[in-house]
Amino acid sequence: MSATSTFPRQIVKPPAARRSFIERWLVGIFLAPTVLxxxxxTFLPIIASLVLAFFRWDIISAPQFVGFANFAALxxxxxxxxxxxxxxxxxxxxxxxxxxIALTMASMLQARMAxxxxxxxxxxxxxxxxxxxASVSIFMRYMFNEQFGVxxxxxxxxxxxxxxxxxxxxxxxxxxxxxxxxxxFGFSFLLFLGALTNIPKELHExxxxxxxxxxxxxxxxxxxxxxxxxxxxSVMAIISALQVFDQPYVLTNGGPGDSTRTAVMVIFESxxxxxxxxxxSAIGLILTVLILAVxxxxxxxxxxFVFYQ
Amino acid sequence: MSSxxxxxxTDKHSGSTTETPASPKGRPVRxxxxxxxxxxxxxxxxxxALTLGPVLWTLSTSLRTPSESFNLPPSFxxxxxxxxxxxxVFKQINVGLLVLNSALVTGLIALGQMASATxxxxxxxxxxxxxxxxxxxLVLATxxxxxxxxxxxxxxxxxxxxxxxxxxxxxxxxxPTAFGTFLMRxxxxxxxxxxxxxxxLDGAGPWRIFRSVYVPLAVPGMAIVGIxxxxxxxxxxxxxxxxxxxxxxxxxxxxxxxxxGNLGTGSISVVLAGVILSMLPALVxxxxxxxxxxxxxxxxxxx
Numbered sequence: 001m002s003a004t005s006t007f008p009r010q011i012v013k014p015p016a017a018r019r020s021f022i023e024r025w026l027v028g029i030f031l032a033p034t035v036l037x038x039x040x041x042t043f044l045p046i047i048a049s050l051v052l053a054f055f056r057w058d059i060i061s062a063p064q065f066v067g068f069a070n071f072a073a074l075x076x077x078x079x080x081x082x083x084x085x086x087x088x089x090x091x092x093x094x095x096x097x098x099x100x101i102a103l104t105m106a107s108m109l110q111a112r113m114a115x116x117x118x119x120x121x122x123x124x125x126x127x128x129x130x131x132x133x134a135s136v137s138i139f140m141r142y143m144f145n146e147q148f149g150v151x152x153x154x155x156x157x158x159x160x161x162x163x164x165x166x167x168x169x170x171x172x173x174x175x176x177x178x179x180x181x182x183x184x185f186g187f188s189f190l191l192f193l194g195a196l197t198n199i200p201k202e203l204h205e206x207x208x209x210x211x212x213x214x215x216x217x218x219x220x221x222x223x224x225x226x227x228x229x230x231x232x233x234s235v236m237a238i239i240s241a242l243q244v245f246d247q248p249y250v251l252t253n254g255g256p257g258d259s260t261r262t263a264v265m266v267i268f269e270s271x272x273x274x275x276x277x278x279x280x281s282a283i284g285l286i287l288t289v290l291i292l293a294v295x296x297x298x299x300x301x302x303x304x305f306v307f308y309q
Numbered sequence: 310m311s312s313x314x315x316x317x318x319t320d321k322h323s324g325s326t327t328e329t330p331a332s333p334k335g336r337p338v339r340x341x342x343x344x345x346x347x348x349x350x351x352x353x354x355x356x357x358a359l360t361l362g363p364v365l366w367t368l369s370t371s372l373r374t375p376s377e378s379f380n381l382p383p384s385f386x387x388x389x390x391x392x393x394x395x396x397x398v399f400k401q402i403n404v405g406l407l408v409l410n411s412a413l414v415t416g417l418i419a420l421g422q423m424a425s426a427t428x429x430x431x432x433x434x435x436x437x438x439x440x441x442x443x444x445x446x447l448v449l450a451t452x453x454x455x456x457x458x459x460x461x462x463x464x465x466x467x468x469x470x471x472x473x474x475x476x477x478x479x480x481x482x483x484x485p486t487a488f489g490t491f492l493m494r495x496x497x498x499x500x501x502x503x504x505x506x507x508x509x510l511d512g513a514g515p516w517r518i519f520r521s522v523y524v525p526l527a528v529p530g531m532a533i534v535g536i537x538x539x540x541x542x543x544x545x546x547x548x549x550x551x552x553x554x555x556x557x558x559x560x561x562x563x564x565x566x567x568x569x570g571n572l573g574t575g576s577i578s579v580v581l582a583g584v585i586l587s588m589l590p591a592l593v594x595x596x597x598x599x600x601x602x603x604x605x606x607x608x609x610x611x612x
Contacts, residue, residue, distance in 0.1 A: 267460075
């Protein structure tokens, strides 16, 4: 309360030095939780990961420098090779499906329809995004059960014999893709919906007058206009698909054999089941480089191929 | 299921298009819109059914008695609800504790992110200091590093701090948020400067300007950060799988996956009852915060 007596003096003219002193303290306090937290829980671990990739360490005995031996071992390791191939196959198929379905649905919602129907459909496609991938995989695993699953029951209604969804290498990979896409296409859908809604109506009207309708209008007018969003949606979808873990872990645990084992699953298994922390870090580094490469590609492509940005 | 319904969907579609060339002289333009509309509604209905079907099946099956939960034909509508599975899941696992753990972890992460992102976002948007752009770029750069890459050193760090197998092990590393900081910075940049000048003229210091002028205005932005954090961490599986060891520290998704492993395919309605229970908070977010969540999720794409 004694501060009140000095208060008026400060109003008239706050001493510049004093003010900047306070502001400097404020900056420090404001940044501390985020910046120190990141230094501790992100930057330090990144550096540690970089270093660990060149060591052999089982957490019990002392770490041992092995140079590039971890990376050389990865190239020889059939499980690692298969898991990276699986991951890339998964990314290609899942991203194409995810973007294709999302763009189709978002375009279809552009047509004239009752507002409640549009809101209902948008909410429906959005809904799986608020669920946990682990829970989704739990109920999907029951649905794809070979003997009692609802999927094979529906197939039997049209005379298709039971598919061994979770025990055949190809079918189990397909299930992981389907479950992943089921949950995630809504995200790309939202991005496309936003972009399509922002296209001025006049452009479509002009295209109609020029006789460009249907597919022609879509490929020549709509697609170029939303190409920035298509690029961003693709990159976000690729980066998140590269990190797929929850679905294969719960649905198939990587099996049968290694047919659904992904890169992140091998990181998890190397580190926390085989206690090979150096190997896990090396795989993590390769994954990071892949993600950085996709991001770099985005920057290059957005300069060259995207119109109207 | 998918392929069966997909086929009927494409049948309708191709059926309508094959009709068009059947009248080569007439103008097909007049017929096309109707056929196109039917095809479009068929495709939308199919997609909606495929999206909602699994959730409805999960709900209906959780409301069957455990012994007949895997009987065929399956049920998609809960006509004769039976709540045995819901009682049983509380006996099989400590649902109360799982919910408490999940709520504590998620709630504290959300609050921590809202507070730290608001502070840092304000500093980056409205305060001047040396190296501001460089530090902000570093913060943003952390978004490119996937959590799976840092998890091994984070695990060791947590051990070194004596926090292994505690809920704090899940909470602390998740509080600093690059995306939340980015969102709050954008939010503060969008607020006019006049308020700060007016408040300064009235004698408010930098802290008062922040606390009494800008924080109240930034509540909608903080809501986005909070709801995004809630949605992500309530559903999170990878970090709890690694950072918690004993079942007393499990969160809901981890507890449910463990339950599924223990029960096998014996009484699936018990597991599904747990799944439905774990969805309830997400459903609340979906009903009351859908718009906020949509804004937050898509904000990253338009930076």
